Amino acid sequence: MTNRLEDVLENSGMAVDIVPVEGELNVGPQHPGSGHMRILVKLNGDIIEDVDLDVGYVHRAVEKLGENRNYMHLIPLVERPAILDSIHMNLGYVMAVEKIINVDVPERAQYLRSFAAEVNRIASHLYGLGILGIFLGHSTAFMWGFGDREVWVHILEMLTGARVTNSYIIPGGVRRDLTPAIIEETKKAITYMRKKLEDWKKIFLYNPTIRARLENVGVMTKEKAIEWGAVGPNLRASGVYYDVRKIEPYAAYPKLDFEIPVYKEGDGYARTMVRFEEVEQSLRMLEQIIKEIPEGNILSDRFFKQIPPTRLKKWWEGYRRIVLPGYYASFRPPKGEAVTRVEAARGELLYYLVSDGSAKPYRLRMVTPSYRLINVMRNLAKGSRFADLVSIYGSLDYFPPEADR
Amino acid sequence: MQRPIDNVLNLVKSKFNAQVKAESDARGQIEVDKKAIVEVAKLLKEQGFDHVKSVTGIDFPEQEKIQIVYHVSSYSNPELAKVILALKTYVTYKEPKMQSLYEVWESAWTGERETYEMLGVYFEGHPDMRRLFLPEDFEGVYPLRKSYKIKLEGLFVDKQA
Numbered sequence: 001m002t003n004r005l006e007d008v009l010e011n012s013g014m015a016v017d018i019v020p021v022e023g024e025l026n027v028g029p030q031h032p033g034s035g036h037m038r039i040l041v042k043l044n045g046d047i048i049e050d051v052d053l054d055v056g057y058v059h060r061a062v063e064k065l066g067e068n069r070n071y072m073h074l075i076p077l078v079e080r081p082a083i084l085d086s087i088h089m090n091l092g093y094v095m096a097v098e099k100i101i102n103v104d105v106p107e108r109a110q111y112l113r114s115f116a117a118e119v120n121r122i123a124s125h126l127y128g129l130g131i132l133g134i135f136l137g138h139s140t141a142f143m144w145g146f147g148d149r150e151v152w153v154h155i156l157e158m159l160t161g162a163r164v165t166n167s168y169i170i171p172g173g174v175r176r177d178l179t180p181a182i183i184e185e186t187k188k189a190i191t192y193m194r195k196k197l198e199d200w201k202k203i204f205l206y207n208p209t210i211r212a213r214l215e216n217v218g219v220m221t222k223e224k225a226i227e228w229g230a231v232g233p234n235l236r237a238s239g240v241y242y243d244v245r246k247i248e249p250y251a252a253y254p255k256l257d258f259e260i261p262v263y264k265e266g267d268g269y270a271r272t273m274v275r276f277e278e279v280e281q282s283l284r285m286l287e288q289i290i291k292e293i294p295e296g297n298i299l300s301d302r303f304f305k306q307i308p309p310t311r312l313k314k315w316w317e318g319y320r321r322i323v324l325p326g327y328y329a330s331f332r333p334p335k336g337e338a339v340t341r342v343e344a345a346r347g348e349l350l351y352y353l354v355s356d357g358s359a360k361p362y363r364l365r366m367v368t369p370s371y372r373l374i375n376v377m378r379n380l381a382k383g384s385r386f387a388d389l390v391s392i393y394g395s396l397d398y399f400p401p402e403a404d405r
Numbered sequence: 406m407q408r409p410i411d412n413v414l415n416l417v418k419s420k421f422n423a424q425v426k427a428e429s430d431a432r433g434q435i436e437v438d439k440k441a442i443v444e445v446a447k448l449l450k451e452q453g454f455d456h457v458k459s460v461t462g463i464d465f466p467e468q469e470k471i472q473i474v475y476h477v478s479s480y481s482n483p484e485l486a487k488v489i490l491a492l493k494t495y496v497t498y499k500e501p502k503m504q505s506l507y508e509v510w511e512s513a514w515t516g517e518r519e520t521y522e523m524l525g526v527y528f529e530g531h532p533d534m535r536r537l538f539l540p541e542d543f544e545g546v547y548p549l550r551k552s553y554k555i556k557l558e559g560l561f562v563d564k565q566a
Contacts, residue, residue: 061548064549065555228511229512247487339489365461367459367476
Protein backbone atom coordinates (compact mmCIF):
# COMPACT_ATOMS: atom_id res chain seq x y z
CA MET A 1 0.00 0.00 0.00
CA THR A 2 1.27 3.40 -0.83
CA ASN A 3 -1.35 5.29 1.08
CA ARG A 4 1.05 6.35 3.79
CA LEU A 5 1.50 10.09 3.91
CA GLU A 6 5.26 9.86 3.60
CA ASP A 7 5.02 7.74 0.48
CA VAL A 8 2.47 9.99 -1.13
CA LEU A 9 4.60 13.00 -0.42
CA GLU A 10 7.73 11.36 -1.69
CA ASN A 11 6.07 10.29 -4.93
CA SER A 12 4.80 13.79 -5.51
CA GLY A 13 8.15 15.34 -4.75
CA MET A 14 6.93 17.28 -1.73
CA ALA A 15 8.22 17.11 1.84
CA VAL A 16 6.97 18.01 5.26
CA ASP A 17 9.06 20.26 7.43
CA ILE A 18 8.21 19.68 11.08
CA VAL A 19 8.64 22.82 13.13
CA PRO A 20 8.66 22.05 16.85
CA VAL A 21 6.22 24.26 18.70
CA GLU A 22 7.01 25.06 22.26
CA GLY A 23 5.51 27.55 24.58
CA GLU A 24 3.42 28.32 27.58
CA LEU A 25 -0.31 28.50 27.59
CA ASN A 26 -2.66 30.01 30.12
CA VAL A 27 -5.81 28.05 30.80
CA GLY A 28 -8.13 30.15 32.89
CA PRO A 29 -8.76 31.69 35.34
CA GLN A 30 -12.14 32.28 33.73
CA HIS A 31 -11.99 29.47 31.23
CA PRO A 32 -15.15 27.37 31.30
CA GLY A 33 -12.94 24.33 31.37
CA SER A 34 -10.81 25.40 34.29
CA GLY A 35 -13.18 26.66 36.92
CA HIS A 36 -11.82 29.42 39.09
CA MET A 37 -8.26 28.42 38.63
CA ARG A 38 -5.45 29.16 36.26
CA ILE A 39 -3.49 26.32 34.77
CA LEU A 40 -0.12 27.32 33.38
CA VAL A 41 0.74 24.71 30.82
CA LYS A 42 4.15 24.31 29.28
CA LEU A 43 3.76 22.64 25.93
CA ASN A 44 5.99 20.84 23.52
CA GLY A 45 3.85 20.26 20.45
CA ASP A 46 0.67 19.07 22.07
CA ILE A 47 2.44 17.19 24.84
CA ILE A 48 2.27 18.80 28.25
CA GLU A 49 5.78 19.12 29.64
CA ASP A 50 4.99 20.86 32.87
CA VAL A 51 1.93 22.17 34.67
CA ASP A 52 1.68 24.80 37.33
CA LEU A 53 -1.67 25.10 39.04
CA ASP A 54 -2.30 28.67 40.07
CA VAL A 55 -4.94 28.08 42.71
CA GLY A 56 -6.41 30.49 45.23
CA TYR A 57 -8.93 32.46 43.17
CA VAL A 58 -11.72 31.37 45.50
CA HIS A 59 -9.78 31.34 48.75
CA ARG A 60 -12.17 32.11 51.60
CA ALA A 61 -9.70 32.01 54.50
CA VAL A 62 -11.81 29.46 56.36
CA GLU A 63 -8.93 28.53 58.64
CA LYS A 64 -8.27 32.11 59.69
CA LEU A 65 -11.93 32.97 60.14
CA GLY A 66 -12.21 29.78 62.17
CA GLU A 67 -10.07 31.39 64.85
CA ASN A 68 -12.38 34.39 65.02
CA ARG A 69 -15.85 32.87 65.33
CA ASN A 70 -17.36 30.69 67.97
CA TYR A 71 -18.02 27.04 67.35
CA MET A 72 -21.64 27.30 66.22
CA HIS A 73 -21.02 30.20 63.86
CA LEU A 74 -18.45 28.10 62.08
CA ILE A 75 -20.97 25.52 60.90
CA PRO A 76 -22.27 27.66 58.00
CA LEU A 77 -18.72 28.79 57.22
CA VAL A 78 -17.12 25.39 56.80
CA GLU A 79 -19.89 24.43 54.39
CA ARG A 80 -19.11 27.23 51.98
CA PRO A 81 -16.05 25.71 50.33
CA ALA A 82 -18.15 22.93 48.83
CA ILE A 83 -21.75 23.99 48.70
CA LEU A 84 -22.69 21.00 46.59
CA ASP A 85 -21.25 18.68 49.22
CA SER A 86 -22.09 20.67 52.29
CA ILE A 87 -23.52 17.84 54.40
CA HIS A 88 -20.12 16.19 54.49
CA MET A 89 -18.26 19.41 55.26
CA ASN A 90 -20.78 20.00 58.04
CA LEU A 91 -20.58 16.44 59.37
CA GLY A 92 -16.81 16.28 59.64
CA TYR A 93 -16.61 19.55 61.52
CA VAL A 94 -19.44 18.68 63.92
CA MET A 95 -17.84 15.32 64.63
CA ALA A 96 -14.66 17.14 65.65
CA VAL A 97 -16.61 19.46 67.95
CA GLU A 98 -18.48 16.49 69.45
CA LYS A 99 -15.21 14.75 70.16
CA ILE A 100 -13.97 17.76 72.11
CA ILE A 101 -17.17 18.39 74.08
CA ASN A 102 -17.65 14.63 74.44
CA VAL A 103 -21.28 14.15 73.55
CA ASP A 104 -23.06 11.06 72.31
CA VAL A 105 -25.37 11.11 69.34
CA PRO A 106 -28.66 9.18 69.41
CA GLU A 107 -29.08 6.29 67.00
CA ARG A 108 -31.82 7.92 64.95
CA ALA A 109 -29.70 11.01 64.41
CA GLN A 110 -26.82 8.79 63.24
CA TYR A 111 -29.09 7.24 60.62
CA LEU A 112 -30.33 10.67 59.56
CA ARG A 113 -26.73 11.82 59.15
CA SER A 114 -25.98 8.89 56.89
CA PHE A 115 -29.20 9.53 55.01
CA ALA A 116 -28.36 13.16 54.32
CA ALA A 117 -24.76 12.27 53.50
CA GLU A 118 -25.71 9.65 50.92
CA VAL A 119 -28.30 11.90 49.29
CA ASN A 120 -25.61 14.55 49.08
CA ARG A 121 -23.10 12.08 47.69
CA ILE A 122 -25.45 11.18 44.83
CA ALA A 123 -26.10 14.86 44.12
CA SER A 124 -22.39 15.63 44.16
CA HIS A 125 -21.46 12.74 41.87
CA LEU A 126 -24.14 13.77 39.39
CA TYR A 127 -22.76 17.29 39.44
CA GLY A 128 -19.27 15.93 38.85
CA LEU A 129 -20.45 13.74 35.97
CA GLY A 130 -22.25 16.70 34.44
CA ILE A 131 -19.10 18.80 34.58
CA LEU A 132 -17.05 15.97 33.12
CA GLY A 133 -19.63 15.71 30.34
CA ILE A 134 -19.41 19.35 29.37
CA PHE A 135 -15.60 19.26 29.56
CA LEU A 136 -15.67 16.52 26.97
CA GLY A 137 -18.24 18.33 24.87
CA HIS A 138 -21.10 16.04 25.83
CA SER A 139 -23.71 18.63 26.68
CA THR A 140 -26.51 16.12 27.26
CA ALA A 141 -24.60 14.70 30.23
CA PHE A 142 -24.27 18.23 31.58
CA MET A 143 -28.02 18.80 31.35
CA TRP A 144 -28.85 15.39 32.74
CA GLY A 145 -26.35 15.65 35.55
CA PHE A 146 -27.78 18.91 36.77
CA GLY A 147 -31.35 17.83 36.10
CA ASP A 148 -31.07 14.55 37.98
CA ARG A 149 -29.19 16.23 40.78
CA GLU A 150 -32.21 18.44 41.32
CA VAL A 151 -34.23 15.39 42.41
CA TRP A 152 -31.82 14.80 45.28
CA VAL A 153 -31.41 18.44 46.11
CA HIS A 154 -35.19 18.54 46.46
CA ILE A 155 -35.07 15.76 49.05
CA LEU A 156 -32.37 17.62 50.95
CA GLU A 157 -34.54 20.70 50.83
CA MET A 158 -37.50 18.81 52.26
CA LEU A 159 -35.33 17.36 55.00
CA THR A 160 -33.19 20.33 55.93
CA GLY A 161 -35.01 23.40 54.64
CA ALA A 162 -32.25 24.44 52.26
CA ARG A 163 -31.17 23.22 48.85
CA VAL A 164 -27.49 23.60 49.56
CA THR A 165 -25.53 24.86 52.59
CA ASN A 166 -27.95 22.99 54.78
CA SER A 167 -26.32 23.42 58.22
CA TYR A 168 -28.33 20.34 59.05
CA ILE A 169 -26.00 18.62 61.45
CA ILE A 170 -25.47 20.19 64.86
CA PRO A 171 -23.40 19.01 67.83
CA GLY A 172 -25.32 16.15 69.45
CA GLY A 173 -27.66 15.37 66.59
CA VAL A 174 -29.49 16.84 63.62
CA ARG A 175 -31.97 19.68 63.23
CA ARG A 176 -34.98 18.06 61.65
CA ASP A 177 -36.65 14.68 61.63
CA LEU A 178 -37.60 12.47 58.72
CA THR A 179 -41.27 12.72 57.75
CA PRO A 180 -43.45 10.23 55.83
CA ALA A 181 -43.55 12.69 52.92
CA ILE A 182 -39.75 12.65 52.63
CA ILE A 183 -39.68 8.85 52.75
CA GLU A 184 -42.27 8.72 49.98
CA GLU A 185 -40.31 11.19 47.87
CA THR A 186 -37.05 9.30 48.44
CA LYS A 187 -38.61 6.03 47.30
CA LYS A 188 -39.77 7.73 44.13
CA ALA A 189 -36.33 9.26 43.62
CA ILE A 190 -34.61 5.89 44.03
CA THR A 191 -36.87 4.29 41.41
CA TYR A 192 -36.32 7.24 39.08
CA MET A 193 -32.55 7.20 39.54
CA ARG A 194 -32.27 3.45 38.92
CA LYS A 195 -34.15 3.87 35.66
CA LYS A 196 -32.11 6.91 34.74
CA LEU A 197 -28.78 5.21 35.45
CA GLU A 198 -29.57 2.75 32.66
CA ASP A 199 -30.07 5.69 30.31
CA TRP A 200 -26.84 7.25 31.59
CA LYS A 201 -24.99 4.08 30.71
CA LYS A 202 -26.38 4.02 27.20
CA ILE A 203 -25.73 7.64 26.37
CA PHE A 204 -22.60 8.33 28.40
CA LEU A 205 -20.72 5.37 29.83
CA TYR A 206 -20.95 3.10 26.79
CA ASN A 207 -20.65 5.96 24.35
CA PRO A 208 -17.61 5.29 22.14
CA THR A 209 -16.66 8.97 22.05
CA ILE A 210 -16.65 9.24 25.83
CA ARG A 211 -14.71 6.01 26.15
CA ALA A 212 -12.13 7.22 23.65
CA ARG A 213 -11.66 10.42 25.64
CA LEU A 214 -11.35 8.65 29.00
CA GLU A 215 -9.84 5.23 28.51
CA ASN A 216 -6.08 5.12 29.08
CA VAL A 217 -6.10 8.85 29.75
CA GLY A 218 -4.48 10.15 32.89
CA VAL A 219 -3.45 6.73 34.14
CA MET A 220 -2.47 6.72 37.78
CA THR A 221 -0.82 3.56 39.03
CA LYS A 222 -1.48 2.25 42.52
CA GLU A 223 2.02 3.20 43.66
CA LYS A 224 1.70 6.73 42.33
CA ALA A 225 -1.77 7.17 43.83
CA ILE A 226 -0.37 6.31 47.24
CA GLU A 227 2.74 8.44 46.80
CA TRP A 228 0.83 11.52 45.66
CA GLY A 229 -1.79 11.08 48.37
CA ALA A 230 -4.84 10.72 46.14
CA VAL A 231 -8.24 10.41 47.80
CA GLY A 232 -11.73 9.10 47.30
CA PRO A 233 -13.00 7.67 44.00
CA ASN A 234 -9.70 8.59 42.32
CA LEU A 235 -7.76 6.48 44.78
CA ARG A 236 -10.20 3.60 44.52
CA ALA A 237 -10.01 3.70 40.71
CA SER A 238 -6.28 3.01 41.09
CA GLY A 239 -6.81 -0.22 42.96
CA VAL A 240 -6.54 0.93 46.57
CA TYR A 241 -9.35 -0.33 48.78
CA TYR A 242 -9.75 2.67 51.00
CA ASP A 243 -12.94 4.32 52.13
CA VAL A 244 -13.35 6.03 55.49
CA ARG A 245 -16.86 4.60 55.72
CA LYS A 246 -15.23 1.16 55.96
CA ILE A 247 -11.85 1.99 57.51
CA GLU A 248 -13.17 4.11 60.33
CA PRO A 249 -16.98 3.87 60.23
CA TYR A 250 -18.96 6.82 61.53
CA ALA A 251 -22.66 7.75 61.64
CA ALA A 252 -24.77 4.70 60.73
CA TYR A 253 -22.23 3.11 58.39
CA PRO A 254 -21.22 0.28 60.74
CA LYS A 255 -24.79 -1.04 60.45
CA LEU A 256 -25.30 -0.55 56.74
CA ASP A 257 -24.55 -3.16 54.12
CA PHE A 258 -22.69 -1.69 51.18
CA GLU A 259 -19.71 -2.32 48.98
CA ILE A 260 -16.81 -0.18 47.89
CA PRO A 261 -16.23 -0.25 44.14
CA VAL A 262 -12.54 -0.60 43.32
CA TYR A 263 -11.01 -0.58 39.85
CA LYS A 264 -7.41 -1.30 39.07
CA GLU A 265 -7.06 0.50 35.71
CA GLY A 266 -6.46 3.93 37.21
CA ASP A 267 -7.57 5.81 34.10
CA GLY A 268 -10.27 8.43 33.66
CA TYR A 269 -12.80 5.81 32.68
CA ALA A 270 -12.21 3.82 35.87
CA ARG A 271 -12.69 6.97 37.92
CA THR A 272 -16.00 7.63 36.18
CA MET A 273 -17.10 4.02 36.70
CA VAL A 274 -16.29 4.21 40.42
CA ARG A 275 -18.57 7.26 40.74
CA PHE A 276 -21.37 5.52 38.89
CA GLU A 277 -21.19 2.48 41.07
CA GLU A 278 -21.02 4.59 44.19
CA VAL A 279 -24.32 6.16 43.18
CA GLU A 280 -25.79 2.66 42.95
CA GLN A 281 -24.39 1.78 46.37
CA SER A 282 -25.77 4.98 47.84
CA LEU A 283 -29.23 4.09 46.52
CA ARG A 284 -28.91 0.73 48.25
CA MET A 285 -27.96 2.44 51.50
CA LEU A 286 -30.85 4.87 51.30
CA GLU A 287 -33.27 1.95 50.96
CA GLN A 288 -31.78 0.33 54.03
CA ILE A 289 -31.90 3.52 56.05
CA ILE A 290 -35.56 4.12 55.23
CA LYS A 291 -36.37 0.56 56.27
CA GLU A 292 -34.21 0.25 59.35
CA ILE A 293 -34.16 3.70 60.91
CA PRO A 294 -34.88 3.31 64.62
CA GLU A 295 -37.41 5.41 66.51
CA GLY A 296 -36.13 7.89 69.04
CA ASN A 297 -34.80 11.32 69.64
CA ILE A 298 -32.69 13.20 67.13
CA LEU A 299 -30.71 15.27 69.62
CA SER A 300 -28.58 14.18 72.54
CA ASP A 301 -30.51 14.29 75.85
CA ARG A 302 -27.86 16.57 77.30
CA PHE A 303 -28.96 19.36 74.94
CA PHE A 304 -32.55 18.28 74.44
CA LYS A 305 -33.33 18.89 78.12
CA GLN A 306 -32.26 22.50 77.79
CA ILE A 307 -34.98 23.40 75.29
CA PRO A 308 -37.79 25.30 77.04
CA PRO A 309 -40.99 23.18 77.29
CA THR A 310 -43.22 25.65 75.43
CA ARG A 311 -40.87 25.80 72.46
CA LEU A 312 -40.42 22.04 72.57
CA LYS A 313 -44.19 21.61 72.38
CA LYS A 314 -44.54 23.93 69.45
CA TRP A 315 -41.53 22.95 67.36
CA TRP A 316 -40.59 19.41 68.28
CA GLU A 317 -44.04 17.99 68.83
CA GLY A 318 -45.64 20.13 66.14
CA TYR A 319 -43.08 20.07 63.35
CA ARG A 320 -40.46 17.55 64.50
CA ARG A 321 -37.83 20.25 64.49
CA ILE A 322 -35.15 21.08 67.01
CA VAL A 323 -34.93 24.56 68.48
CA LEU A 324 -31.30 25.32 69.21
CA PRO A 325 -30.76 25.17 72.98
CA GLY A 326 -29.06 28.04 74.80
CA TYR A 327 -25.89 26.05 75.37
CA TYR A 328 -24.92 26.53 71.75
CA ALA A 329 -24.82 30.35 71.97
CA SER A 330 -21.19 30.47 73.07
CA PHE A 331 -20.08 27.34 74.79
CA ARG A 332 -16.53 26.88 75.94
CA PRO A 333 -15.32 23.37 75.27
CA PRO A 334 -12.52 21.92 77.38
CA LYS A 335 -8.92 22.12 76.19
CA GLY A 336 -8.00 19.48 73.72
CA GLU A 337 -7.65 18.53 70.12
CA ALA A 338 -9.53 16.28 67.76
CA VAL A 339 -8.75 14.77 64.39
CA THR A 340 -11.80 13.51 62.55
CA ARG A 341 -12.36 12.33 59.05
CA VAL A 342 -15.33 11.50 56.89
CA GLU A 343 -15.64 10.18 53.37
CA ALA A 344 -16.98 13.17 51.48
CA ALA A 345 -18.20 12.70 47.93
CA ARG A 346 -14.76 13.52 46.49
CA GLY A 347 -12.80 11.63 49.09
CA GLU A 348 -11.42 11.83 52.56
CA LEU A 349 -12.11 15.05 54.43
CA LEU A 350 -9.99 15.72 57.50
CA TYR A 351 -10.55 18.18 60.29
CA TYR A 352 -7.99 19.02 62.93
CA LEU A 353 -9.52 21.13 65.67
CA VAL A 354 -7.52 22.55 68.57
CA SER A 355 -9.37 24.05 71.50
CA ASP A 356 -7.71 26.21 74.14
CA GLY A 357 -10.76 26.36 76.36
CA SER A 358 -12.16 29.58 74.94
CA ALA A 359 -15.35 30.06 72.92
CA LYS A 360 -13.40 30.06 69.66
CA PRO A 361 -11.15 27.37 68.24
CA TYR A 362 -7.44 28.02 68.66
CA ARG A 363 -6.81 26.41 65.31
CA LEU A 364 -9.07 24.82 62.77
CA ARG A 365 -7.43 22.83 60.03
CA MET A 366 -9.59 21.70 57.16
CA VAL A 367 -8.13 19.40 54.55
CA THR A 368 -10.62 18.82 51.78
CA PRO A 369 -10.38 16.11 49.15
CA SER A 370 -9.85 18.59 46.30
CA TYR A 371 -7.02 20.21 48.24
CA ARG A 372 -5.20 16.90 48.14
CA LEU A 373 -5.96 16.55 44.45
CA ILE A 374 -3.88 19.64 43.62
CA ASN A 375 -0.73 17.56 43.87
CA VAL A 376 -2.33 14.64 42.03
CA MET A 377 -3.55 16.72 39.11
CA ARG A 378 -0.25 18.54 38.73
CA ASN A 379 1.61 15.25 38.45
CA LEU A 380 -0.99 13.47 36.38
CA ALA A 381 -1.19 16.13 33.69
CA LYS A 382 2.54 15.99 33.01
CA GLY A 383 3.28 14.02 29.89
CA SER A 384 -0.28 13.85 28.68
CA ARG A 385 -1.64 15.53 25.58
CA PHE A 386 -3.05 19.00 25.82
CA ALA A 387 -6.48 17.86 24.66
CA ASP A 388 -6.57 15.45 27.60
CA LEU A 389 -6.03 18.16 30.19
CA VAL A 390 -9.74 18.79 30.55
CA SER A 391 -10.45 15.10 30.51
CA ILE A 392 -8.05 14.56 33.43
CA TYR A 393 -9.45 17.57 35.26
CA GLY A 394 -13.03 16.39 34.82
CA SER A 395 -12.37 12.78 35.67
CA LEU A 396 -10.63 13.78 38.91
CA ASP A 397 -13.74 15.79 39.82
CA TYR A 398 -11.52 18.57 41.11
CA PHE A 399 -13.55 21.43 42.55
CA PRO A 400 -11.58 24.69 42.96
CA PRO A 401 -13.56 26.32 45.83
CA GLU A 402 -13.21 23.14 47.84
CA ALA A 403 -9.47 23.07 47.30
CA ASP A 404 -8.95 26.75 48.11
CA ARG A 405 -11.23 26.84 51.16
CA MET B 406 -3.22 -7.76 72.66
CA GLN B 407 -0.74 -5.15 71.58
CA ARG B 408 -2.36 -2.47 69.47
CA PRO B 409 -0.64 -1.58 66.16
CA ILE B 410 -0.39 2.04 67.24
CA ASP B 411 1.53 1.04 70.41
CA ASN B 412 4.01 -0.99 68.39
CA VAL B 413 4.83 1.98 66.23
CA LEU B 414 4.98 4.48 69.07
CA ASN B 415 7.20 2.22 71.18
CA LEU B 416 9.53 1.70 68.27
CA VAL B 417 9.85 5.46 67.75
CA LYS B 418 10.43 5.97 71.45
CA SER B 419 13.14 3.33 71.61
CA LYS B 420 15.12 4.90 68.78
CA PHE B 421 14.61 8.61 69.24
CA ASN B 422 14.30 11.13 71.99
CA ALA B 423 10.60 11.63 71.38
CA GLN B 424 7.50 12.19 73.45
CA VAL B 425 4.84 9.80 72.31
CA LYS B 426 1.21 9.46 73.30
CA ALA B 427 -1.60 7.22 72.10
CA GLU B 428 -4.91 9.01 72.55
CA SER B 429 -6.98 6.09 71.33
CA ASP B 430 -6.68 3.03 69.11
CA ALA B 431 -6.71 5.24 66.07
CA ARG B 432 -5.01 8.49 67.08
CA GLY B 433 -1.55 9.14 68.39
CA GLN B 434 1.07 11.82 68.50
CA ILE B 435 4.83 12.01 68.38
CA GLU B 436 6.73 15.10 69.33
CA VAL B 437 10.35 15.36 68.28
CA ASP B 438 13.06 17.91 67.82
CA LYS B 439 13.11 19.35 64.32
CA LYS B 440 16.63 18.01 63.78
CA ALA B 441 15.39 14.44 64.13
CA ILE B 442 12.13 14.75 62.21
CA VAL B 443 13.43 13.45 58.88
CA GLU B 444 14.83 10.32 60.53
CA VAL B 445 11.58 9.74 62.41
CA ALA B 446 9.64 10.20 59.19
CA LYS B 447 11.83 7.67 57.43
CA LEU B 448 11.23 5.18 60.21
CA LEU B 449 7.47 5.75 60.05
CA LYS B 450 7.53 5.24 56.32
CA GLU B 451 9.37 1.95 56.75
CA GLN B 452 6.62 0.90 59.14
CA GLY B 453 3.99 1.52 56.47
CA PHE B 454 2.88 5.12 56.93
CA ASP B 455 2.87 6.00 53.27
CA HIS B 456 1.21 9.38 52.93
CA VAL B 457 0.69 12.74 54.59
CA LYS B 458 -2.87 13.85 55.06
CA SER B 459 -2.15 17.34 56.27
CA VAL B 460 0.74 19.62 57.05
CA THR B 461 -0.08 22.55 59.23
CA GLY B 462 1.30 24.95 61.76
CA ILE B 463 -0.02 26.40 64.98
CA ASP B 464 1.30 29.75 66.15
CA PHE B 465 2.16 30.27 69.82
CA PRO B 466 3.05 33.98 70.07
CA GLU B 467 3.82 33.94 73.83
CA GLN B 468 6.48 31.30 73.36
CA GLU B 469 7.57 32.85 70.06
CA LYS B 470 7.39 29.56 68.27
CA ILE B 471 5.32 27.69 65.76
CA GLN B 472 4.30 24.10 66.06
CA ILE B 473 4.39 22.14 62.82
CA VAL B 474 2.06 19.16 62.64
CA TYR B 475 2.16 16.40 60.02
CA HIS B 476 -0.78 14.01 60.02
CA VAL B 477 0.34 10.74 58.53
CA SER B 478 -1.43 7.50 57.82
CA SER B 479 -1.34 4.50 55.54
CA TYR B 480 -3.16 3.41 52.41
CA SER B 481 -1.39 0.12 51.82
CA ASN B 482 -1.50 -1.41 55.30
CA PRO B 483 -5.13 -2.02 56.36
CA GLU B 484 -4.25 -2.12 60.06
CA LEU B 485 -2.37 1.17 60.02
CA ALA B 486 -5.00 2.76 57.77
CA LYS B 487 -7.15 3.12 60.88
CA VAL B 488 -4.42 5.09 62.60
CA ILE B 489 -3.65 8.77 62.12
CA LEU B 490 -0.40 9.87 63.72
CA ALA B 491 0.37 13.50 64.40
CA LEU B 492 4.08 14.13 63.98
CA LYS B 493 4.84 17.36 65.76
CA THR B 494 7.82 19.61 66.05
CA TYR B 495 8.57 23.24 66.84
CA VAL B 496 10.33 26.02 64.99
CA THR B 497 11.14 29.35 66.59
CA TYR B 498 10.35 32.86 65.34
CA LYS B 499 14.10 33.52 65.19
CA GLU B 500 14.70 30.60 62.89
CA PRO B 501 11.47 29.60 61.13
CA LYS B 502 13.11 26.90 59.08
CA MET B 503 13.08 23.15 59.00
CA GLN B 504 13.94 20.25 56.74
CA SER B 505 11.19 19.39 54.27
CA LEU B 506 9.69 15.92 54.42
CA TYR B 507 9.02 15.97 50.67
CA GLU B 508 11.79 13.47 50.07
CA VAL B 509 10.10 11.03 52.44
CA TRP B 510 6.46 11.72 51.60
CA GLU B 511 5.77 13.36 48.27
CA SER B 512 2.21 14.09 49.40
CA ALA B 513 3.57 16.75 51.78
CA TRP B 514 4.05 19.00 48.75
CA THR B 515 0.80 20.98 49.02
CA GLY B 516 0.74 21.22 52.79
CA GLU B 517 4.31 22.48 53.14
CA ARG B 518 3.73 25.13 50.50
CA GLU B 519 0.61 26.28 52.28
CA THR B 520 2.32 26.34 55.66
CA TYR B 521 5.10 28.42 54.11
CA GLU B 522 2.75 31.11 52.82
CA MET B 523 0.41 31.10 55.80
CA LEU B 524 2.93 30.97 58.63
CA GLY B 525 6.23 31.84 57.05
CA VAL B 526 8.00 28.61 57.86
CA TYR B 527 10.59 27.71 55.26
CA PHE B 528 10.95 24.05 54.36
CA GLU B 529 14.46 23.34 53.16
CA GLY B 530 14.61 20.84 50.34
CA HIS B 531 11.09 21.42 49.09
CA PRO B 532 11.27 21.66 45.30
CA ASP B 533 8.74 24.45 44.91
CA MET B 534 8.79 26.74 47.95
CA ARG B 535 6.47 29.47 46.63
CA ARG B 536 3.17 30.93 47.70
CA LEU B 537 0.19 28.78 46.77
CA PHE B 538 -3.20 30.36 47.48
CA LEU B 539 -2.39 33.92 48.39
CA PRO B 540 -2.14 36.75 45.87
CA GLU B 541 1.18 38.30 44.86
CA ASP B 542 0.99 41.24 47.26
CA PHE B 543 1.13 39.08 50.36
CA GLU B 544 4.91 39.28 50.55
CA GLY B 545 6.16 39.05 54.10
CA VAL B 546 2.71 38.86 55.67
CA TYR B 547 1.69 35.61 57.26
CA PRO B 548 -2.08 35.42 57.76
CA LEU B 549 -2.25 32.41 60.04
CA ARG B 550 0.06 33.93 62.62
CA LYS B 551 -1.87 35.25 65.57
CA SER B 552 -0.38 38.71 65.07
CA TYR B 553 -2.33 39.03 61.82
CA LYS B 554 -5.71 40.44 62.81
CA ILE B 555 -8.65 40.39 60.48
CA LYS B 556 -11.33 43.01 60.50
CA LEU B 557 -14.57 41.53 61.71
CA GLU B 558 -18.03 42.82 61.17
CA GLY B 559 -20.40 42.64 64.08
CA LEU B 560 -23.55 40.61 64.07
CA PHE B 561 -26.57 42.82 63.63
CA VAL B 562 -29.96 41.71 64.79
CA ASP B 563 -33.04 43.73 63.96
CA LYS B 564 -34.94 44.55 67.09
CA GLN B 565 -38.62 45.19 66.95
CA ALA B 566 -39.46 48.76 67.83
